Amino acid sequence: MFKIERLDMHSCDGKVYSYTFKEGINYFVGKNNSGKTEFYKFIDYMFGSSDKIKNSHWYKDTLNKAVMVFTYNSLSYRITRILNNDMCYFAYLDEEDAEAINVDEYKDRLQAVFTLDIDELKKMREITEEAMTYRTFTLFSFLGELRQGNLVDFFDKCSDIRYSTKIGSILNLIFNKNVERIYFLKNEIPKLQKELDSIEKRHDSDSTIIHKVNINLQKLNIKEFFDGKNGKAILSKLKALEDLMDVTPMVTKNISELEVIYSNICEQIKVYEKYKNDLSVQQAENENREKMLNTFKEIITDNQSYQYLVDPLIELTEEIKNSISFSKYVIKDEVIGKLKRQKEDVRKEILKAGFQVAQLGYDEKMKALAIAEDGITSFSGDVSSDDIKELRDKIQKYRDELKRLQRLDDVKKIEEISQKITALYNSAQDKADFIKDDYRETNDKFHINYIKSRNALQTMTTNEDKGEIIYATGSNARHTLIQLCGYLVFMAMLIEEKKYPIIPMIIIDHISKPFDEKNVASIGTVIHEAYKEIGEENMQIFMFDDKESEKLDLIPNHKENLVNEIKTGFNPFFNAK
């Protein structure tokens, strides 16, 4: 469920004006120069757009801040942007505003709100190799006036370089049915590559190691020869020898401290990775909460006198269901990455500590001991050239599969989209002559195809001789209606799939412009038809237009005139006269 409940505008001299909205269609009518397009842009601004609106003459010296209240999936939020200093606030509706945050943090919070499934988002990032945020997905929500009737790259925001660079990846994602497999392959290939590198290296170094170890064993007066299989026996001899030498390495932390650190880090990485593989984020959190509650309860059972400290914590833990997390999963993965590097560093440090002993005047034997030990531990002896070849083949196979899958579109899904757009367009046949013409001239073979490679909506017909051919049409009104159908069908699909970080709303600016009196009613018909599938509670539409809604055959849930006796347009504190 999604609903923007309210937009409060605060003037520089402390006055407040509120716009209230309803579920479904919110219709704002206003003459020229009453701020329709400004309102359109302002909604984008409230959801984190980086437009610099503070210098616009519409707001300068009149509007101080704006507060928007919206509800999404049963939680209500209050978001505030202050125009002059780019500061923002984000709070649950039932909480006070905390400290001010900057726009980036503001967007992070909103990202958390609109992320329905963090595991899916992770996958999207892995697959597209791009950060997919709710901001990117706003391109499905804004149908502006400038590119009305444009059927190639038909989303309005595609003219903006920030979105046009990402649209390809988004479409690949939406229309790929092998997302799971691609995700798996993308993760698996680097792992295998790393494994290959390491076994190749081991294979190369094994023979040199045997030689090196044996020279040093001789220095230590150990009679046995290392042949790659008796590593354990020789190591224990070396260990016994080491114990005889009382060593104090000259590093800031001694070897035993370093070893403790090493094992702690190993343990932490191991537990994290096990957890990450076993559980989804939600499950993990529920288990964590359960564990925390049990810990608290145990403490009270052991000793009643702690009750005054623990009871509020129990209450807090139980309340937690009504919150969302704002953090970014990237940070956590980064920490583990850094810990892995630290683990390597500690290992090196441990080795170095050993060497220092020798350099500090202990006899040559100490050095030899370290070299021999290191040689034996790093000796693998289990790699044959067949293993290497097998692994190489596997990686190549995975790479080929990945390439193939990435190019493979879900043809069925694209067909479904095309059919839905055609059906929606067709539903307004009684309201617009151009639709009737389309069907008459093609003997009812008219249909609209969605072409993914160009992100285009193409009008088509079927010819008995040539099969499917392009049916060229003119009229900006026809194209605009097809574009609107495209927006509605895409949004319905994205809402239904419940995995993309979308804001479930469509903002439409002055759509009636290319239509004449006789066919403008088709707009209302397709919108109401689309709502039958989507449901009013699931998506809000905001329309700004200069015609009355009745002419568009539209029954809005909320209607308001931007100009009334107390104001001359969208910004209630700006006087156009």
Add this chain to the structure above:
Amino acid sequence: MSNADIKIEVLLVGKYCEIIKGILNVHKHLSVNKTMFFAYLLKIKNNYCQWPFKSNTSKDTVFKVISLISGNYSDYCANIKYIIEAIHLLIENGDIVIQDTVLLRKDGEIGAEFYDDKLIKNAIEESRNFSDRQFLKEVLSNV
């Protein structure tokens, strides 16, 4: 309880008393929930050669430090018992007071305990922007 368990308890509670005094000497006041977390973090500091983040990092410090205990959550839960005991002891002893759910040091400093860790200092200050509920939520969903 075995003799060894008692020894461990005494050592840990003592250590935590020291840490909590240090935190409150630097920050004056902090809620029980957040104190618990940061006390634990300062205790495990020695598990690392150094924090995996630069100490002068100032963006998202709360999320960063929370993610440090990913994989350590069970240990954290096991430590809560000792931290609560330490807080209780300090309150009984009159070193600190509790108001609602916030721990405050009395006028002046308590003892000479301080801590010097820029990352944690930044994180504690940033954590004041988080309500207790939100902070706990972040801990549970990010460890």
